[in-house]
Amino acid sequence: MKALSLVGANTIGLIEYSLTHTLPADGVEIDIVMSGICGTDLAVLAGREEGQTGIVRGHEAVGIIVRVGEGVKTLRPGMRVVIDPNEYCGSCSPCISAQTHLCTGGAQQGLDIAGVNKHGTFANRFITRERFVHCLPDDMTWETGVLIEPVACILNNIDQAAIKPGERVLLLGSGPMSLVAQLLLRAMGVETVATDLNTFRVAFGSALGLTVIHPQSLELNRPEHEKFDAVIDTVGNQLDAAAQVVRRAGRILLFGFNGNYQFSLPVKHFLVNAISVIAAGEYNQHFPRAIRLAHKLPELGKLVTHRYSLEAYSIAFDALLNDPSAPMVKCVFTPNPDYL
Structure with missing residues (x-):
């Protein structure tokens, strides 16, 4: 499948990418419908922030579940969901103290963050774990849902x-x-x-x-x-x-x-x-509340002004990085446009 990866310092490119076929017991496989371009993505490409090469970018995403692991209890294929990209371990001292945003148990002694230090959602499909997947209200638009992480x-x-x-x-x-x-x-x-x-x-x-x-x-x-x-x-x-x-x-x-x-x-x-x-740092268990509030603010969806295929990434990033007067607000990738 296609994905957008940081292929070099300050350089993003379209790559061929394969997901593992083995789904963990609590694993959830999701077709990505929308994934938002964040200011942190732009900061990496502009050289204001460091980024890990080889990592598929993207951390603001909504999609539809296509497969779940045998131990998944609350989710099923076909559900419309939003993804929490901050994958805390749940067992280190900060996590036990209800400070999951300060997790030290990830692969790099911190949070495992999709699209930052592990593969993210600028791709057709994404695999995560059940506790990082939240159902969207039936009457919430994809445009509003993709802004829940923000x-x-x-x-x-x-x-x-x-x-x-x-x-x-x-x-x-x-x-x-x-x-x-x-x-x-x-x-x-x-x-x-x-x-x-x-x-x-x-x-x-x-x-x-x-x-x-x-x-x-x-x-x-x-x-x-x-x-x-x-x-x-x-x-x-x-x-x-x-x-x-x-x-x-x-x-x-x-x-x-x-x-x-x-x-x-x-x-x-x-x-x-x-x-x-x-300096507030990463959010800490805010997703359920964010969903409830976003549900009451349907005008959030109006902020999504531009939609791009993964293949059109250079057009999107060129406008966002090089045209400070561009008439755009929130830009998203639509890896699976048939869902829209």
Whole structure:
């Protein structure tokens, strides 16, 4: 079958790929219907993050079960499902302490993450284990379902920052993850403002009833009462701006990935103003809650603006990496389009 693998440093390519024919007792084999292109995939190809060569990429995916192992109890062929790519071991000390996001029992002494350090979902089929597969509601679209993993990521950050109804949150950047966050926060009763350089995304967010502005319109030297309770850096290099607009005792959330970015911390400013910097890490058992919330937000599916076959990968990545003004939001691969 076909798959998209990291074939070299910062280079992805279409390969022939074979799954094992032996299914573990708790194994689940899934035809992938949609798999989302994530910002981390783009960061690897742009050289902002390292990636393991030889690994099939892709970690945001929905599909249909085609085969289950003899020990599988809750799933059966034909079910529409979403995949949790963070495959914790369940037996190491962090897992036993209900901190599965800090798992140390994987093959590389950490989480085994599909599409990152083990083969992922940019492929026709994918095999995982029963506990990492969750059923989709019958009336949920594939487009909404493919955003459940991003919803789980956002929920983890909202929880870690203790964001509450009535607060004001600034999101620096308004890409797919930021838009997911804005929709979730709005549903919680949180007021959001987001920035983006891409005029299409500014208009797109506005069409959803969100407040998205050009960064030049963001007033940095604002009085204390106009500053934000929390600022989320979804770009990965905006901590200087965040520090200027977060209120005293506010929170800055590190969310975007950029391994090349360094920030010189103004320690006294952070101490005197009691500003917290929060790095939430991977989500921790958030999938069931993410599914419930996504079910109440069908507008999430509107974020999926472009669909590509695996063979058209170069067109998708070229637009996402090289055209900052491209009129696109969330792009997905459709390895098995007959299901759509």
